[in-house]
Amino acid sequence: MQENIRNFSIIAHIDHGKSTLADRIIQECGSVADRDMSAQVMDTMDIEKERGITIKAQSVRLDYVKDGQNYVLNLIDTPGHVDFSYEVSRSLASSDGALLIVDSTQGVEAQTIANVYIAMDNDLELLPVVNKIDLPSADPDRVLEEVEEAIGLDCTEHNLISAKTGLGVRDLIDSIVDRVPAPKGDTNAPTKALIYDSWFDSYLGALALVRVYEGSIKKGQVVRMMNTEHEQQVLSLMYPHPLKKQQTDEIKTGEIGIVVLGIKTVDIIAVGDTITDAKNRTPQAIDGFEPAKPFVFAGIYPIDTDKFEDLRDALDKLRLNDSSISYEPESSAALGSGFRTGFLGMLHMEVIKERLEREFNLDLIATAPTVVYEVLKVDGEKISIQNPSELPMPNHIDTIFEPYVKATILVPDEFLGNVIKLLNDKRGVQNKMDYIGKRVLLDYDIPMNEIVMDFYDRLKSTTKGYASFDYEPIGFREGVLQKLDIKVAGEVVDALSIIVPENKALSKGREFIKALKELIPRQLFEVAVQASIGANIIARETVKSTGKNVTAKCYGGDITRKRKLLDKQKAGKKRMKSIGKVNVPQEAFMAVLKI
């Protein structure tokens, strides 16, 4: 029954305990037998389990009995990392309430605030929940005060829990039943459902995870995706569950469920699209959300040039599941054929590269990530640049625009000086600064490229790990920028070109080639490493020669020993790409991130 359904998400800053709480709620509802209860059932990907992070939002349907009444709880776990905040917004769009988890030993953090804003945009009922109260350093009163002060959320009613021991979790589930509103919507209206996630299953094809707002979806019904204008018969329907999905003949108003359409690609079932009946259509689609847009681009190249087609296949397969990746073939004079690939952020890039290598057995070189620049040329044409080497010659450029983000940073006041210095160094512009107890909440606009370049690591180290950080894109602004080229042994290595602020070009160029000098192994000959702007060489370093061949010392005789040495050399070369005669290791392509 519709009034007994509760759709809710869990939102929190990273590591405040969302996934642990989700596990505990599933267990309290008796939905997974204790013996099947592995830690973090909701994180199903190997990489998620290994890294202890949630990448893909997961949903689960649970049964719960309170005061003799049967309830259906639909729980949507959301990822906490900023790269995946897109998943947070779509999960929240399909919920009626959200548990706001705050770690009682930490307090409000940057992502707590960012996620609350998304929840408020969606008019969700927010339940403040203070977690980890089993720890000796827990200070729930201070944390609740912070929530009221920083967010303005009334915390008179709140829950204190330990997701780890289960303390307070049953009371929390009762609060969910009492406080999260039941879904509204006319059961007799034409079908109206929001696709809030989609993925690919090798047996069932593309699957859509939906929330039904009006009417219902039935097995056998011919439905229409209103945006893509694609019509398809519903083959089967399921309720989501990480271990045992339950078949059903109908997903009713207010419910969430998985729709099996027997389609071979997720492109047709776009997240944010509305599903309706093919004949009896709903007059108006649900306000969807913008498709996930890649913000960070990098070249990905197979080390073995024969593997280009394998890499394309692997990317095709990953995209079936993750429509936020974009890629198109590119060729680099230095690296050969590869793909310019777009990601949601740095962590997303790392995860995809790791999956490509692990799941598809590829050895890859990735170039340093860069943001997208917009260039207005003197002839009036506006172009988008995803690769610094594509920047037109300076005399063809009128203006370069670079993407900015609004950064939210929370930091204990003792580190405020360090953080402001770092932000200034990164060309940040302050909008606001507020005290929340002994911590400071900073609001800055910063060029996104500065965030891509090593910002997070430096923020962590300059605050001993006490600062938290979140950002959202806010559009393009004019920048005074230049392209810096790198030459190795006299040849420009296009994959090493970067776009830098004009007033930093000299220092960046110097630092970059110093770093490269350390990373390029000695060769049999001397190698010059140079930085140039246009035709001007602005800095130079030399990698000295080894002067001898490693195999030379086994005087012809022992052939097995010689072969072993050569094999060793080969293995060492695995992560290298030869540029001209010079072997350049993967680290060199990433060196720019550290300057």
Ligand SMILES: Nc1nc2c(ncn2[C@@H]2O[C@H](COP(=O)(O)OP(=O)(O)OP(=O)(O)O)[C@@H](O)[C@H]2O)c(=O)[nH]1
């Ligand atoms: N002592 C204690 N530890 C907890 C509690 N809840 C979670 N933890 C621990 O805190 C860490 C982070 O918990 P997760 O559930 O992975 O956090 P998360 O918010 O889901 O993190 P992401 O999925 O990466 O966003 C894990 O080591 C948990 O074991 C709790 O109530 N008490």
